[in-house]
Amino acid sequence: MESIEEENIEEETEEEMESLDPTNGVVAEAAERDAISHILTADPGSPEVDDIYNLINNLKDTLKDARAVNEEIEEPGLLKVLAPEPAAAPPKDFQLCLSTEKGPREKVEVRVRVGFLKMGEIQTAKEKYTCDVYLSAKWQDPALDEVPLKDLVNLEQEFFSKLWNPQLFLENTWGAPKIRMWYEVWTSQQGVRYIHEQRLIHSVWSETLELWDFPFDTQDLSVTVGSGRRSREVILTEDKSLPSVIVRDHFIDVQEWYLHDHVEVSFNTIDHWYIDPPFTQPFMTFTTRVSRRLGHYYWHAYFCLLLIIFMTFTSFAVRNNPPDYRPYPPESGYERRLRLSYLLMLTSVSYKFYIGENLPRVSYFTRLDYYIFFSIFFNGIISIWHGAIYWFEFCEESIINQHFFHRGARPPEGLAPGRGNASNCPYPISLLQERYIIAGCFGILFVYNMYYFLAAHINVRCRYRQMLREDKLYQLNITALVRKGVIRSRMEIFKFPDNKL
Numbered sequence: 001m002e003s004i005e006e007e008n009i010e011e012e013t014e015e016e017m018e019s020l021d022p023t024n025g026v027v028a029e030a031a032e033r034d035a036i037s038h039i040l041t042a043d044p045g046s047p048e049v050d051d052i053y054n055l056i057n058n059l060k061d062t063l064k065d066a067r068a069v070n071e072e073i074e075e076p077g078l079l080k081v082l083a084p085e086p087a088a089a090p091p092k093d094f095q096l097c098l099s100t101e102k103g104p105r106e107k108v109e110v111r112v113r114v115g116f117l118k119m120g121e122i123q124t125a126k127e128k129y130t131c132d133v134y135l136s137a138k139w140q141d142p143a144l145d146e147v148p149l150k151d152l153v154n155l156e157q158e159f160f161s162k163l164w165n166p167q168l169f170l171e172n173t174w175g176a177p178k179i180r181m182w183y184e185v186w187t188s189q190q191g192v193r194y195i196h197e198q199r200l201i202h203s204v205w206s207e208t209l210e211l212w213d214f215p216f217d218t219q220d221l222s223v224t225v226g227s228g229r230r231s232r233e234v235i236l237t238e239d240k241s242l243p244s245v246i247v248r249d250h251f252i253d254v255q256e257w258y259l260h261d262h263v264e265v266s267f268n269t270i271d272h273w274y275i276d277p278p279f280t281q282p283f284m285t286f287t288t289r290v291s292r293r294l295g296h297y298y299w300h301a302y303f304c305l306l307l308i309i310f311m312t313f314t315s316f317a318v319r320n321n322p323p324d325y326r327p328y329p330p331e332s333g334y335e336r337r338l339r340l341s342y343l344l345m346l347t348s349v350s351y352k353f354y355i356g357e358n359l360p361r362v363s364y365f366t367r368l369d370y371y372i373f374f375s376i377f378f379n380g381i382i383s384i385w386h387g388a389i390y391w392f393e394f395c396e397e398s399i400i401n402q403h404f405f406h407r408g409a410r411p412p413e414g415l416a417p418g419r420g421n422a423s424n425c426p427y428p429i430s431l432l433q434e435r436y437i438i439a440g441c442f443g444i445l446f447v448y449n450m451y452y453f454l455a456a457h458i459n460v461r462c463r464y465r466q467m468l469r470e471d472k473l474y475q476l477n478i479t480a481l482v483r484k485g486v487i488r489s490r491m492e493i494f495k496f497p498d499n500k501l
Helices: 002-020 023-040 047-072 077-082 142-146 157-161 295-317 333-356 367-391 397-403 431-460 462-484 490-494
Strands: 108-123 128-139 168-170 173-187 193-206 218-227 234-238 257-259 264-272 279-292
Touching (some): 128 168, 128 218, 142 193, 157 173, 168 193, 218 234, 279 462, 295 333, 367 431, 431 462
Parallel strands (some): 108 234
Antiparallel strands (some): 108 128, 128 193, 173 193, 218 279, 257 279, 264 279
16 A cells, blocks of 8 residues: 555656646657667657657556556455355365364264275385275264254265364375265264264375294284374274274285284374473274285295205215315315305305395394304304315325425325325214214204294294184174174175275
8 A cells, every 4th residue: 555655646746747847748758759769770750760659658558547447446345245255275184284272072982994995015125005995984063963854965065174073184104195085974873963074095004014923924004093183072982883894805915915804993192292282192093914825935935945955965975085186286075065065055145135135124033034044054064064174184294295296297196096084194084973963963954944833833823823813703793793783784894985086
């Protein structure tokens, strides 16, 4: 307003100056013509200069008229009344901004249900999994009691946006999920009306995997739902009318995992003490379980590693003869044994890196890591044995000196083929004693494998058997709901809206 008043004052002063000085307009016109003629390099009285001068004056008049019209236009009162209301603000992203305001209601019971619709690939190395999830939330609102029965079905979505909302959000989604959300009115068998919020979510979910018992592990896959309101305002509970469920027929990664039937519900709260005033936020977690199938790891990991370990014993099949002069330089049987042992050890190390690519970089040993390192350690013990025996092969000083002969010289008599170790020096380990050592190593290997696999199936796979018992209890619970008349049939819990995002 101040700028408009200043412009009006300037225009009035200009008009007054022009009225006081009649030659002012003539001087301005002459100056403008001189500027135009200087640009066009033409005479000030030429027709070209006159045309451009008239065009500029017409533009000035048009701008003055447009400014005057804009200042005079005012919106009529009737248009203000009939104009549509401004669009409602988009809903807040409660996952990023929590509500610390005290709402008008307290201890509102919100019944939450989750359905795992289509579970995709479970990425062990990245600790993620893909899943389409259906989220259902029901709560009472006094505003629904005032709506006539005939209008309940045709309520607009804007009607629900003005009512109280528990501000539910998804805690463990990864990235930007695709969500379709809508509201309906749900009436219980007792005639109580509830606001029914429904969501279809397609997202990647993060899950911290516990890989101590890999590959005999059973993992939890969870969906965590939280409320942006305080715990005294919202009470998150499980929906007893329809239990949470998982659709096993749409499980994609069935070749590697066994998907269990049951869905476990747990509750948790987080104290935000750093906010003024501090408040407690409620959370609800829906967890399903998957158990890893062992067939792939039995054949591609354990069988190959066990074969490598047993191949270590083949190094004893190489004759432990003294160094021969063919080929030159002389080579001992223990040198060939060491070469074979090192080759098998490098194969075990390469297996370690191959299996490590399918796992996150955890700072602890998995059960498969223990077996791999046992394979490497066993190969190392055999290699140390061959190296220690090779040290005692040249025990006499004369034999050691004869070993380093120059090229073209006649082979020394002490290293001729066919000579035994006893003819060169007293050999510390006899052939029978070496066979005892081989039998002892074989016994250690057999005992370790028996302990390893029995402990894995008795102590570790017990969780898999426990999850199977949980599946049976879950099925008995659904049968009880059908018998009590809460649901009409078992297939009713698998009915979901059309999964189109």
